Amino acid sequence: MATSPYRSWAEVSLDQIAANFRAVREVVGPTIEVMPVVKADAYRHGAVPVSQRLQKEGARWLAVSNVEEGVALRDAGIRTRILVMADFLPVGRLALIEHNLTPVLHGLADVSELEALALRTGKPVRYHLKVDSGMGRLGTRCPSREIIEAVSRARALELEGLMTHFASVSDFTSRQTEEQVACFSQICSDLRQAGIAPALCHASSTGAIAYDRREAWHNMVRPGHAVYGYTSPARGPAPLNLLSVKPVMSWKAAVLTVKDVPAGALIGYGGMFRAPRPMRIAVLAVGYADGLPHRLSNRGKVIACGRLAPIIGAVSMDVTTIDASHCPELKQGDTVTLLGAEGAIRIDAQEIAKLAGTISYSVLCGISSRVKRVYL
Numbered sequence: 001m002a003t004s005p006y007r008s009w010a011e012v013s014l015d016q017i018a019a020n021f022r023a024v025r026e027v028v029g030p031t032i033e034v035m036p037v038v039k040a041d042a043y044r045h046g047a048v049p050v051s052q053r054l055q056k057e058g059a060r061w062l063a064v065s066n067v068e069e070g071v072a073l074r075d076a077g078i079r080t081r082i083l084v085m086a087d088f089l090p091v092g093r094l095a096l097i098e099h100n101l102t103p104v105l106h107g108l109a110d111v112s113e114l115e116a117l118a119l120r121t122g123k124p125v126r127y128h129l130k131v132d133s134g135m136g137r138l139g140t141r142c143p144s145r146e147i148i149e150a151v152s153r154a155r156a157l158e159l160e161g162l163m164t165h166f167a168s169v170s171d172f173t174s175r176q177t178e179e180q181v182a183c184f185s186q187i188c189s190d191l192r193q194a195g196i197a198p199a200l201c202h203a204s205s206t207g208a209i210a211y212d213r214r215e216a217w218h219n220m221v222r223p224g225h226a227v228y229g230y231t232s233p234a235r236g237p238a239p240l241n242l243l244s245v246k247p248v249m250s251w252k253a254a255v256l257t258v259k260d261v262p263a264g265a266l267i268g269y270g271g272m273f274r275a276p277r278p279m280r281i282a283v284l285a286v287g288y289a290d291g292l293p294h295r296l297s298n299r300g301k302v303i304a305c306g307r308l309a310p311i312i313g314a315v316s317m318d319v320t321t322i323d324a325s326h327c328p329e330l331k332q333g334d335t336v337t338l339l340g341a342e343g344a345i346r347i348d349a350q351e352i353a354k355l356a357g358t359i360s361y362s363v364l365c366g367i368s369s370r371v372k373r374v375y376l
């Protein structure tokens, strides 16, 4: 078995990022712009290397959450358009303009404030406006008439995009998405009738692409999860998943030590596990401070020697214990797989999420900076 180069590390396949991006492009076709979402450090895959690769693959837009994330990409030399989606505080306004980031505005009062800034700096400023079509989070809930008024008044600005976001996009037991689609389409058409035609309209994240909600694709889509190789399972009578994407990240850890314990031995904090028989255990160099969910205590699994090995006892901050009885050759410095595949055996973020009572997004975003990222 290969000797571990680090205590715990994540291997990120940039070729797979590229393949997943192409898979999304193929599904939506050449007339729809694909804007990969690289917020939260590209769901912890590393925003800079991921964005560099996407730029090389021809992405013209990238989406981030906040101004700081956008500035980091500019500092790394990313030249695509960058959309800042999750609002900004007054303190970030100037940086937005200076770094040529494109803001999403979430309220009509922000339109006039941004215009004042555009006039002061003398720079042309384009913005996207987000409509709350029923998610009840960010975005304006004002009626079309008021949106038209505010947008028309701000002559120094260009409304380049109109967007919304869905709350229950993979849920086909609820009508919430249909209602949101109808609301957003109505506002788009009201604006067009008033002579306001933003170049881009966008609403679709991974779920709307995967489950063929093409009435919501408009002329731009915003996949995040799919770029990293995941689509969440749908609820209810969903159409077939159109996307064939594969996970980009594998997560590994080194074996710190292996030892034999007698029947009855207690393992780890709280004595949560008692050995039912003499056992061989391995202590791994990974814990909840690395992002391995504490909820996997006594219930998670890893892959050791090409087979599933149960986590026994509590996941602690820096180490985790597994049952290695099936693998007498396992030794210090060997590698186990927390996320990814060994041969035909595979664990993905969705399975970890299920065991840990969370969602795959949170599993990926939880893998902390202590875990070294290695780019393949």
Ligand SMILES: *Cc1c(COP(=O)(O)O)cnc(C)c1O
Residues within 6 Å of the ligand: 037, 039, 085, 165, 204, 205, 206, 207, 222, 223, 224, 225, 226
């Ligand atoms: C995170 C995010 C996305 C991407 O969602 P995925 O489900 O990861 O594809 C798209 N749009 C907005 C507004 C987001 O916040």
